[in-house]
Amino acid sequence: MKKLLPTSTAGSLPKPSWLAQPETLWSPWKLHDQELIDGKLDALRLSLHEQEQAGIDIVGDGEQSRQHFVTTFIEHLDGVDFTKRETVRIRDRYDASVPTVIGAVSRQKPVFVDDAKFLRQQTKQPIKWALPGPMTMIDTLYDAHYKSREKLAWEFAKILNQEAKELEAAGVDIIQFDEPAFNVFFDEVNDWGIAALERATEGLKCETAVHICYGYGIKANTEWKKTLGAEWRQYEEIFPKLQKSTIDIISLECHNSRVPMELLELVRGKKIMAGVIDVATNTIETPEEVANTLRKALKFVDADKLCPCTNCGMAPLSRQVARDKLNALSAGAEIVRRELLGK
Ligand code: ZN
Numbered sequence: 001m002k003k004l005l006p007t008s009t010a011g012s013l014p015k016p017s018w019l020a021q022p023e024t025l026w027s028p029w030k031l032h033d034q035e036l037i038d039g040k041l042d043a044l045r046l047s048l049h050e051q052e053q054a055g056i057d058i059v060g061d062g063e064q065s066r067q068h069f070v071t072t073f074i075e076h077l078d079g080v081d082f083t084k085r086e087t088v089r090i091r092d093r094y095d096a097s098v099p100t101v102i103g104a105v106s107r108q109k110p111v112f113v114d115d116a117k118f119l120r121q122q123t124k125q126p127i128k129w130a131l132p133g134p135m136t137m138i139d140t141l142y143d144a145h146y147k148s149r150e151k152l153a154w155e156f157a158k159i160l161n162q163e164a165k166e167l168e169a170a171g172v173d174i175i176q177f178d179e180p181a182f183n184v185f186f187d188e189v190n191d192w193g194i195a196a197l198e199r200a201t202e203g204l205k206c207e208t209a210v211h212i213c214y215g216y217g218i219k220a221n222t223e224w225k226k227t228l229g230a231e232w233r234q235y236e237e238i239f240p241k242l243q244k245s246t247i248d249i250i251s252l253e254c255h256n257s258r259v260p261m262e263l264l265e266l267v268r269g270k271k272i273m274a275g276v277i278d279v280a281t282n283t284i285e286t287p288e289e290v291a292n293t294l295r296k297a298l299k300f301v302d303a304d305k306l307c308p309c310t311n312c313g314m315a316p317l318s319r320q321v322a323r324d325k326l327n328a329l330s331a332g333a334e335i336v337r338r339e340l341l342g343k
Contacts (some may be wrong), residue, residue: 012313026169049085054326079105133179239266275311290332
């Protein structure tokens with residue numbers, strides 16, 4: 001029988017200090033050449049072990065082989081010049097120096113497929129693999145070639161689909177696309193963003209997920225959140241169309257964010273990875289707090305479709321905080337599981 005309320009994470013987990021500077025985004029690698037290749041795999045093994053120790057049901061690689069959830073994938077593609085940089089506004093929120101699209105984008109070889117095969121060999125648990133979504137990818141680049149956000153997103157969607165099919169063949173059970181940009185560009189999401197996402201998942205038999213969050217606990221994001229008012233209703237703009245999409249699972253923020261829980265009603269029928277762990281604070285949730293958030297979500301999500309999860313990735317946190325939060329996630333889910341089963 002399938003486990004009720006299977007727990008998972010949004011994706012990234014802290015890296016060991018011998019691999020990269022802790023509690024830092026874009027942290028440079030501390031190892032080089034073959035040592036780096038071996039070190040990333042060792043870190044993946046460690047990250048998996050920590051997830052399993054915490055009782056996480058759907059496990060991942062903790063994104064141990066990536067410096068950043070978007071950039072690392074793009075670095076492996078042709079058509080993007082990382083030495084040619086322009087300043088652009090990311091997610092309408094902060095300026096950043098980004099690489100330039102100088103020609104047709106393409107993927108010459110798999111990016112994460114070997115890592116996924118390695119993870120598959122290490123565990124019998126279901127595994128989830130995160131990729132950046134097409135709209136979030138275009139939002140971190142300067143496009144001097146296609147000169148069209150939609151066109152570039154479509155090209156990335158085709159590339160993501162190639163990678164996703166190989167990840168599926170490597171034994172990945174759930175492929176997740178990270179689309180924080182969906183929370184910002186509502187018109188584009190409805191015009192072509194969801195269509196591009198569906199193109200990225202075309203022909204897949206494994207489950208597919210989209211992760212839409214309010215970002216890591218970095219300053220630009222916390223400042224932005226202060227401007228969003230008492231209720232965060234961004235999801236309301238895109239959920240009706242997502243509900244009709246072919247995507248199986250929606251991963252979103254539920255704990256400590258101001259998202260009204262009733263918005264989940266708009267995606268009734270989809271599986272929900274509900275964020276019940278706040279990644280923007282070092283305060284560890286109590287199991288009862290986690291259970292409370294899950295009980296609220298259960299008013300709008302059928303029990304067999306609810307997966308307790310983290311609000312977003314935990315890469316910027318300390319390893320101890322991340323471990324404690326994973327334990328709280330498991331313990332809180334177990335409380336509600338017992339309630340549902342009448343134990
Ligand atoms: Zn996120």
